[in-house]
Amino acid sequence: MIALYLTIFISLILALIFLVLFLNNVRQGQYEDTYTPSIRMILEDEFEDHSEEEEE
Amino acid sequence: MEKQKFYYDDKVTKLFAWATVVWGITAFTVGLMVAYLSWFPHYMDGISWLSYGRLRPLHTNAAIFAFVGNGIFAGVYYSTQRLLKTRMYNDTLSRIHFWGWQLIIVLAAITLPLGISSSKEYAELEWPIDILVALVWVVFTLNLVMTVVKRRVRHIYVAIWFYLSTAVTIAMLYIFNNLELPATLTKSYSVYAGVEDAVVQWWYGHNAVAFFLTTPILGLMYYFVPKAAKRPIYSYRLSIIHFWSLIFLYIWAGPHHLLYSATPEWAQVLGTIFSLMLIFPSWGGMINGLLTLRGAWDRVREDPILKMYVVAITSYGMSTFEGPMLSFKSLNAIAHFTDWIVAHVHVGTLGWNGFIVMGMLYWMVPRLYKTKLYSVKLANQHFWIGTIGILLYVIPMYIAGWTQALMWKQFNPDGTLKYGEFMDTVTEILPMHYMRAIGGTLYLTGALMLVYNLVKTAKGHTVEDTEAEAAPLSALPGSRQQGENFHNWLERKGVLFTVLALIVTAIGGAVEIIPTIFIDSNIPKLEAVKPYTPLELEGRDIYVREGCYNCHSQMIRPFRSEVERYGPYSKAGEYVYDHPFQWGSKRTGPDLFREGGKRPNLWHFNHLYEPESMMSGSIMPNYEWIIKNDLDASDVQAKMKALRTLGTKLKDGTEVYTDEYISKAPQLLAKQAKEIADDLMANNVDTASTAYVDAFGDKKVDLSKKEIVALIAYLQRLGTDTTKKVETAKK
Numbered sequence: 001m002i003a004l005y006l007t008i009f010i011s012l013i014l015a016l017i018f019l020v021l022f023l024n025n026v027r028q029g030q031y032e033d034t035y036t037p038s039i040r041m042i043l044e045d046e047f048e049d050h051s052e053e054e055e056e
Numbered sequence: 057m058e059k060q061k062f063y064y065d066d067k068v069t070k071l072f073a074w075a076t077v078v079w080g081i082t083a084f085t086v087g088l089m090v091a092y093l094s095w096f097p098h099y100m101d102g103i104s105w106l107s108y109g110r111l112r113p114l115h116t117n118a119a120i121f122a123f124v125g126n127g128i129f130a131g132v133y134y135s136t137q138r139l140l141k142t143r144m145y146n147d148t149l150s151r152i153h154f155w156g157w158q159l160i161i162v163l164a165a166i167t168l169p170l171g172i173s174s175s176k177e178y179a180e181l182e183w184p185i186d187i188l189v190a191l192v193w194v195v196f197t198l199n200l201v202m203t204v205v206k207r208r209v210r211h212i213y214v215a216i217w218f219y220l221s222t223a224v225t226i227a228m229l230y231i232f233n234n235l236e237l238p239a240t241l242t243k244s245y246s247v248y249a250g251v252e253d254a255v256v257q258w259w260y261g262h263n264a265v266a267f268f269l270t271t272p273i274l275g276l277m278y279y280f281v282p283k284a285a286k287r288p289i290y291s292y293r294l295s296i297i298h299f300w301s302l303i304f305l306y307i308w309a310g311p312h313h314l315l316y317s318a319t320p321e322w323a324q325v326l327g328t329i330f331s332l333m334l335i336f337p338s339w340g341g342m343i344n345g346l347l348t349l350r351g352a353w354d355r356v357r358e359d360p361i362l363k364m365y366v367v368a369i370t371s372y373g374m375s376t377f378e379g380p381m382l383s384f385k386s387l388n389a390i391a392h393f394t395d396w397i398v399a400h401v402h403v404g405t406l407g408w409n410g411f412i413v414m415g416m417l418y419w420m421v422p423r424l425y426k427t428k429l430y431s432v433k434l435a436n437q438h439f440w441i442g443t444i445g446i447l448l449y450v451i452p453m454y455i456a457g458w459t460q461a462l463m464w465k466q467f468n469p470d471g472t473l474k475y476g477e478f479m480d481t482v483t484e485i486l487p488m489h490y491m492r493a494i495g496g497t498l499y500l501t502g503a504l505m506l507v508y509n510l511v512k513t514a515k516g517h518t519v520e521d522t523e524a525e526a527a528p529l530s531a532l533p534g535s536r537q538q539g540e541n542f543h544n545w546l547e548r549k550g551v552l553f554t555v556l557a558l559i560v561t562a563i564g565g566a567v568e569i570i571p572t573i574f575i576d577s578n579i580p581k582l583e584a585v586k587p588y589t590p591l592e593l594e595g596r597d598i599y600v601r602e603g604c605y606n607c608h609s610q611m612i613r614p615f616r617s618e619v620e621r622y623g624p625y626s627k628a629g630e631y632v633y634d635h636p637f638q639w640g641s642k643r644t645g646p647d648l649f650r651e652g653g654k655r656p657n658l659w660h661f662n663h664l665y666e667p668e669s670m671m672s673g674s675i676m677p678n679y680e681w682i683i684k685n686d687l688d689a690s691d692v693q694a695k696m697k698a699l700r701t702l703g704t705k706l707k708d709g710t711e712v713y714t715d716e717y718i719s720k721a722p723q724l725l726a727k728q729a730k731e732i733a734d735d736l737m738a739n740n741v742d743t744a745s746t747a748y749v750d751a752f753g754d755k756k757v758d759l760s761k762k763e764i765v766a767l768i769a770y771l772q773r774l775g776t777d778t779t780k781k782v783e784t785a786k787k
Binding site for chain 2: 001002003004006007010011013014015017018021022025030031033034035037038039040041042
């Protein structure tokens with residue numbers, strides 16, 4: 001069942017990539033603030049926002 | 057810090073948005089065309105490129121890669137630029153991505169109906185198009201990653217992480233599942249055989265669901281739901297946790313598509329365990345999405361976009377609850393191969409993917425054209441029609457699945473099958489299929505209302521120049537050099553380079569390693585099992601071309617009910633020469649793995665021409681062209697050479713496809729074809745068969761030159777290698 005080992009091997013590589021990314025994110029402080037990012041993306045000023053209000 | 061003025065590339069977003077609409081309608085229409093086939097089995101008869109087996113791959117590919125795919129890209133291009141406060145990295149790459157993707161879709165829409173198919177589900181495209189897909193995907197990945205690198209916001213919002221994981225993972229999955237050896241320009245053979253092919257295919261298949269229909273859609277949810285609700289996500293922390301756990305778990309769940317098959321038991325257990333664990337990250341996302349609407353329920357009442365999101369996220373919750381449950385072996389034993397699975401995936405695609413994408417379009421298109429939606433009322437009506445459509449589709453399919461599965465397993469007190477005739481279990485559920493077609497019609501109607509609404513919205517505003525957005529260079533861009541920042545810079549670049557390097561290495565390594573590994577793979581071979589003869593090989597390629605696997609499985613599970621109905625259960629060693637495997641995933645018709653020798657050649661001849669003539673009530677389409685078409689076996693030697701490279705040695709190591717054998721192939725083929733044709737003639741096919749008379753009149757036709765003979769040869773060979781052995785041993 002080489003195919004099984006192959007898929008597992010690739011999956012592990014992928015997991016490794018994700019792990020490196022994750023650790024790097026943590027070290028970069030991506031997750032130190034788990035609140036304001038969610039607010040910031042809402043408040044992002046869309047150029048057209050002023051013309052666009054609640055629909056009736 | 058001074059502010060920088062720049063423009064978002066909204067043109068490419070618009071292109072993707074309109075492509076989503078166009079291909080969405082196409083995908084739904086093709087879906088309906090095949091759905092109505094169970095109601096009116098013959099309304100497209102005689103048109104080979106409109107037969108079920110060829111259209112169903114077109115439907116699935118169009119729904120996944122054309123409709124949802126373009127929808128994802130539209131959302132990704134829209135949100136990524138805004139979240140990162142930058143234009144996409146490179147406009148040319150964006151355009152190549154867009155036009156390349158559309159070219160792929162058009163090529164798919166041409167080749168699949170022509171029967172040019174590798175028969176691996178959701179990866180049916182043949183090798184030249186596969187290469188194109190890989191290239192375009194790399195362009196997209198590069199464009200996305202480089203946009204992240206040159207961003208103007210330090211923090212990378214969670215949606216972007218979902219997009220990035222999609223880009224990286226799909227590239228790997230697609231390449232590894234589509235490793236195939238070309239025999240001609242339009243025909244290739246999967247490098248994996250039988251069980252191994254099945255393992256890789258469903259590893260891919262499940263992750264196509266995971267990383268094409270789930271992670272990017274969750275990314276869209278995390279951008280567009282808060283935007284539309286004007287409320288932050290319920291918990292940003294939860295979004296991070298469920299993102300990482302989801303992508304770590306998803307990749308291992310594939311084998312749950314192969315429970316009770318000839319796949320090793322430990323792999324099946326692994327798949328089940330990971331599928332069960334998946335409920336936690338999946339529901340983390342579902343809860344996070346729904347609770348984002350807390351305090352906004354009054355607006356849900358009026359806003360069609362929010363309504364769609366509620367149904368979409370609820371659908372996500374339902375299908376991700378159902379998925380782990382279906383991975384339990386005991387439940388899977390009932391559900392697999394039935395309409396239950398069809399219902400399950402349509403909750404996901406119609407509800408979750410469809411409504412997230414459509415809700416996104418309702419929100420995004422007016423903003424792209426700097427105007428308001430043409431009609432909120434119409435959008436509300438769309439929501440209701442669409443939702444009723446989903447229910448009318450899904451509920452009957454659940455009932456059909458349960459009904460049929462139980463009928464398949466029903467025994468009489470004397471130990472015989474209660475519904476020994478497969479046809480009885482089909483007739484029983486047909487009313488459910490009619491309802492499903494009505495549900496699908498409603499869903500398409502809703503989509504047409506969306507098109508009208510969006511076109512009207514955009515119409516008067518086409519002249520308006522978009523793209524005028526200015527934003528500050530808020531934080532430090534990626535590469536800054538202030539003393540110790542060099543380390544940061546190195547780190548960031550380092551990660552990027554590591555990722556890219558790993559991907560390249562993995563792919564390069566695979567291309568080198570795989571062919572050597574898979575030649576003479578180490579699946580235990582059975583003495584009795586031999587490679588196909590030239591004629592059977594041609595027949596098998598016709599089976600693949602017509603997409604028979606869409607309705608007929610070739611995998612008998614070790615249940616009393618299946619052994620009773622179809623014959624001895626399948627063993628791994630019986631598939632070692634099957635490039636690609638043909639296990640299928642749905643039994644609209646009976647399993648064919650032990651079809652060989654069950655019925656006379658003449659029966660197959662008549663049945664393929666007009667199934668109803670042999671099986672009253674059959675909903676199988678007529679395959680007239682297989683009887684009428686001349687067999688084109690000109691490539692048989694090239695095909696055999698390709699297969700020899702992949703392994704055609706017997707258990708004892710002797711090569712079957714020797715140079716001599718291959719050089720004699722045309723004669724051997726003609727000889728076997730003549731035997732079958734002679735048998736047909738001996739049974740008075742030319743006078744007694746209405747199929748013959750209908751196809752050829754009173755002309756004397758050399759049947760050995762027709763495709764039907766090759767297909768019969770293959771069907772008569774199916775599953776006989778080992779059963780013959782048993783018979784002779786008994787004697």
